Amino acid sequence: METMSLNAETVSSPASVADARDTARDFVAGLARPVAADAADTVVLVVSEHVTNALRHGGGTCALDLTEHPGSIEVAVHDLSTHAPQMRTPDLHGDTGGFGWPMVNRLAHATYVTHSSAGGKTVSAFLPR
Known part of the structure; x- marks a missing residue:
């Protein structure tokens, strides 16, 4: 079993998200058992x-x-908030989103939200190989 971690310790910056995507690509590319290209894109x-x-x-x-x-x-993404993601009506005008959590739930075999006794939560998605 392979595990890799990235700490994005800066406030919301596009660079942090881009680094996370690069880390995910490197992780999938480095697996001993390759995954299909569409599964890698989903990750x-x-x-x-x-x-x-x-x-x-x-x-x-x-x-x-x-x-x-x-x-x-x-x-799995760990953050400091105790608020779990919520399903909501997507904003078709592009102002407030609402598309991501339903999309993740459709793509994943399972999703979980666990709360930490130290505060915060972990949002996990199990994606098909």
Whole structure:
């Protein structure tokens, strides 16, 4: 089982999200058991969505953990907020979003939100290999 982590310790900056996407691409490319190109793209997309939301709504810092499992790739993002992601009506005018969490739930085998006793939460998505 392969694990790789990235700490995005700066406030919401596009560079942090871009670094997270690059880390996800490197992680998937470095796996001993290759994944299909569309599965790799899905991992990168979910990393981008999770990290963007964590930086935007989760207190300005986050940590990304990527883990290979036999049938899936786990994307887990830890942030300082205790508020779980919510399904909401997407904003079709582009002002407030609302597309990401439903999209992640459609792409993933499973999603979980766990709260830390030290504060904050982890949002995890298990994606098909």
